[in-house]
Amino acid sequence: MSYRILKNSIKKGRVTVKFDPADISLSVEIEKIGGDLKKMIHAKFGRSFHMREVDTASCGACESEIIACSNPLYDIQRFGIDFVASPRHADALLVTGPVSKNMELALKKTYEAMPDPKFVITLGDCAKGGGLFKNSYYTCGGVENIIPVNFHIPGCPPNPLMIIKTLLFFLQKE
Amino acid sequence: MNAFDHIKNILVSENIGTINLSTPHWDELYVTVAGNDFVKTCKLLHKRLDSAVMMFFAEDLCAAAPGVFAIYCCFLSIQTHSWVFVRQDVVQDDLKIDSLAKDVYSASLFEREMSEMFGIMPVGNPDLRRLKLHNEVWPEGYYPLRKDFIDPHGRPAVGSGYRFKRVEGEGIFEVPVGPVHAGIIGPGHFRFSTAGEPIINLELRLGWTHRGIEKLLEGKEAREAVKIFECISGDTAFGYSAAFCQSVEKILAIDIPARAQMLRVLFLELERLYNHANDMGGIATDVGFSFPANFASLIKESILKLNEALSSSRYLKGINTVGGVKQDIDEDKINIIRASLLKIKKDFSELEEMLFSSISFMDRVDSTGILRVKTARDLGITGLAARASGIALDMRKVFPGVYGSLSFNAAKEHSGDVASRLKVRCHEAKESIALIEQCLERLNACAGHVNVAAQKRGGVALGCVEAWRGPVLVWTRLNAEGKIGRCKIVDPSFHNWEALSYAVLGNIIPDFPLCNKSFDLSYPGNDL
Numbered sequence: 001m002s003y004r005i006l007k008n009s010i011k012k013g014r015v016t017v018k019f020d021p022a023d024i025s026l027s028v029e030i031e032k033i034g035g036d037l038k039k040m041i042h043a044k045f046g047r048s049f050h051m052r053e054v055d056t057a058s059c060g061a062c063e064s065e066i067i068a069c070s071n072p073l074y075d076i077q078r079f080g081i082d083f084v085a086s087p088r089h090a091d092a093l094l095v096t097g098p099v100s101k102n103m104e105l106a107l108k109k110t111y112e113a114m115p116d117p118k119f120v121i122t123l124g125d126c127a128k129g130g131g132l133f134k135n136s137y138y139t140c141g142g143v144e145n146i147i148p149v150n151f152h153i154p155g156c157p158p159n160p161l162m163i164i165k166t167l168l169f170f171l172q173k174e
Numbered sequence: 175m176n177a178f179d180h181i182k183n184i185l186v187s188e189n190i191g192t193i194n195l196s197t198p199h200w201d202e203l204y205v206t207v208a209g210n211d212f213v214k215t216c217k218l219l220h221k222r223l224d225s226a227v228m229m230f231f232a233e234d235l236c237a238a239a240p241g242v243f244a245i246y247c248c249f250l251s252i253q254t255h256s257w258v259f260v261r262q263d264v265v266q267d268d269l270k271i272d273s274l275a276k277d278v279y280s281a282s283l284f285e286r287e288m289s290e291m292f293g294i295m296p297v298g299n300p301d302l303r304r305l306k307l308h309n310e311v312w313p314e315g316y317y318p319l320r321k322d323f324i325d326p327h328g329r330p331a332v333g334s335g336y337r338f339k340r341v342e343g344e345g346i347f348e349v350p351v352g353p354v355h356a357g358i359i360g361p362g363h364f365r366f367s368t369a370g371e372p373i374i375n376l377e378l379r380l381g382w383t384h385r386g387i388e389k390l391l392e393g394k395e396a397r398e399a400v401k402i403f404e405c406i407s408g409d410t411a412f413g414y415s416a417a418f419c420q421s422v423e424k425i426l427a428i429d430i431p432a433r434a435q436m437l438r439v440l441f442l443e444l445e446r447l448y449n450h451a452n453d454m455g456g457i458a459t460d461v462g463f464s465f466p467a468n469f470a471s472l473i474k475e476s477i478l479k480l481n482e483a484l485s486s487s488r489y490l491k492g493i494n495t496v497g498g499v500k501q502d503i504d505e506d507k508i509n510i511i512r513a514s515l516l517k518i519k520k521d522f523s524e525l526e527e528m529l530f531s532s533i534s535f536m537d538r539v540d541s542t543g544i545l546r547v548k549t550a551r552d553l554g555i556t557g558l559a560a561r562a563s564g565i566a567l568d569m570r571k572v573f574p575g576v577y578g579s580l581s582f583n584a585a586k587e588h589s590g591d592v593a594s595r596l597k598v599r600c601h602e603a604k605e606s607i608a609l610i611e612q613c614l615e616r617l618n619a620c621a622g623h624v625n626v627a628a629q630k631r632g633g634v635a636l637g638c639v640e641a642w643r644g645p646v647l648v649w650t651r652l653n654a655e656g657k658i659g660r661c662k663i664v665d666p667s668f669h670n671w672e673a674l675s676y677a678v679l680g681n682i683i684p685d686f687p688l689c690n691k692s693f694d695l696s697y698p699g700n701d702l
Contacts, residue, residue, distance in 0.1 A: 053358045054354055055358075055359065055360045055361055055383070055697075056361070056383075057361075057382065057383035057384070057385050057698065057701075058360075058383070058408070058698070059405045059406060059407055059408035059411075059698045060360060060407055060408035060409055060696065060697070060698055061405075061408025061409070061411070061489050062408070063358050063359060063360065063408075064408060064409060064452075064489075065488075066358050067358050067471075068471070068474075068475060068478070071468065071471035071472060071474075071475055072468050072471065072472060073472060073475055083358060085356035085357070086356070097383070098385065100382065100383055100384050100385055100701075101308075101311040101312070101384075102306075102308045102310075102311060102353075102381060102382045102383075102384060103353065103361060103382050103383070104311070105310070105311075106353050106354050106361065106382070110354055126405075131405075132390075132401065132402055132405055133385045133386075133387075133390065133405075135390065136385050136386040136387075136389065136390050137318055137323075137325050137386050137389060138307075138318075138384050138385055138386040139385055139386070156405070156491070157408065157488075157489070159482075159488060
């Protein structure tokens with residue numbers, strides 16, 4: 001088995017660039033956007049840009065796409081972006097969901113635990129204004145009602161490429 | 175024997191008083207009893223049908239009978255392939271029912287839910303702590319699912335006061351975790367009590383992602399509501415919308431076209447496939463075995479891309495509609511599926527080999543997080559987790575529909591540990607691929623429309639879909655204008671979360687993520 005794994009790895013090489021004929025155009029696109037992203041992060045944040053993700057009652061599809069950003073195909077880490085376990089290590093908060101009443105305090109506390117300077121990026125349609133859940137008795141109608149938001153990544157859910165592209169756009173702006 | 179006679183015989187044999195039986199649909203039977211016979215009837219059916227409480231909920235009958243609440247308790251009769259609802263009515267002046275949870279454990283979470291959402295008091299239930307409307311943010315006396323509910327703008331909340339079970343003694347540590355976790359995952363609070371390394375108690379506090387979905391659905395047009403169902407639990411978007419559409423189609427008496435039925439099976443199995451790939455990778459991640467974990471994430475990605483090519487949504491949103499599906503699949507798309515499936519099939523078997531041939535990996539998953547069959551039965555565990563603990567319950571076999579014309583074997587494992595749940599996933603992934611292949615062959619034979627229109631009609635019906643995690647149940651009442659009057663949703667996670675707190679006992683905290691991932695339960699599906 002281990003021989004086969006080794007053989008496979010050598011044969012396949014870096015999946016990120018040499019994946020599947022159908023994916024080559026995608027890989028080139030990711031590389032290009034990612035390269036720009038990397039330069040931008042280098043110029044503005046020194047070496048890397050760290051985010052802490054907070055789910056404030058999203059359905060989980062946004063989380064799935066954020067996780068997909070780190071899979072070997074998109075591999076967002078190579079551009080200097082990483083998701084960290086604690087808000088204390090984070091440059092930005094990545095928030096999904098319409099903010100349920102139960103999560104309001106947790107979101108505030110997570111925000112307060114981040115060191116300055118700090119950014120808040122919302123992701124997914126619910127996070128901005130509450131989306132489908134705007135009129136519910138138990139949501140706060142979006143993240144902007146609780147903490148200041150710098151930037152929004154739209155989509156239900158936004159796909160990984162969209163997330164990477166929009167992050168680049170954000171960093172150009174900031 | 176049909177369901178009607180079967181249930182009637184059971185009830186008559188035990189001298190249940192006035193019985194009123196009705197069958198609005200061929201697989202649903204309603205037994206209306208007086209309040210004092212309710213618990214007795216439920217206990218009887220629980221025992222004789224060998225079924226846990228599948229649903230237990232209330233409905234505000236305000237429009238038809240002001241001040242009256244109907245209480246339904248639902249059991250599954252596998253023998254007669256039908257759902258049995260026991261119903262009693264209570265009036266607003268005296269909102270009390272006898273607690274069923276005292277005798278039937280699987281009713282207890284439902285009773286807690288009913289008391290916070292409707293203010294109906296189950297007399298004798300020892301644990302009525304709120305599940306979703308946390309004391310810290312919600313005042314006393316506001317019951318969202320009542321029709322006369324008004325928003326408690328700015329009213330002071332009850333305050334803190336969620337009583338966790340405490341374990342006391344020398345050397346006991348309490349470890350609170352959450353609601354915000356270290357990973358990219360939904361919010362939940364876990365409180366471990368440990369003595370040394372092993373966990374001796376785990377208590378879950380959920381409800382953080384409560385969005386008031388059942389209330390939000392009320393008054394919505396059925397077609398419009400499908401969108402909300404797709405956002406209940408993002409990883410089961412198709413399963414939820416299919417279950418809801420099924421319930422509405424039953425009310426409207428629509429037979430959806432054969433092609434639409436086949437397409438629903440196709441998409442449902444695709445959903446199962448990408449989630450199983452995700453979890454097989456997740457289990458590897460949680461023991462630090464990164465190679466297969468990354469390999470699995472690529473399998474998942476390739477299925478998501480296939481979904482996108484077929485439906486322009488990676489999570490299969492926007493496909494289902496009342497009366498069928500919105501989009502058909504042409505010959506080109508069938509070829510795309512065939513080509514992708516070959517690769518996916520090969521990748522799955524490679525992934526399986528990677529995992530099962532690693533001794534150190536198997537050592538971690540074998541006999542870790544055991545859920546015993548007795549516990550599973552008492553808690554009312556359903557779906558994948560139940561099948562790994564020796565309960566062979568698969569709704570695709572009980573209510574086959576179009577699955578009846580396709581051949582597949584339901585998974586069944588016995589040891590109830592992480593390895594069993596992994597094996598069930600491997601088995602089901604293979605079966606899903608085979609099912610998709612069969613679907614593709616049958617699609618040509620059932621050409622034609624993929625959706626039909628229908629007249630507006632009122633009524634009630636239950637929709638049930640065996641989604642990847644387990645059965646998703648959606649009970650809907652439509653009023654005469656075709657709007658939703660009440661919708662009760664039960665996700666398999668609702669009961670299965672409790673199973674997790676039993677499965678981890680005696681395991682060490684570092685194995686908790688592994689146990690958790692092997693169940694992979696939904697926060698938003700549980701909290702609604």
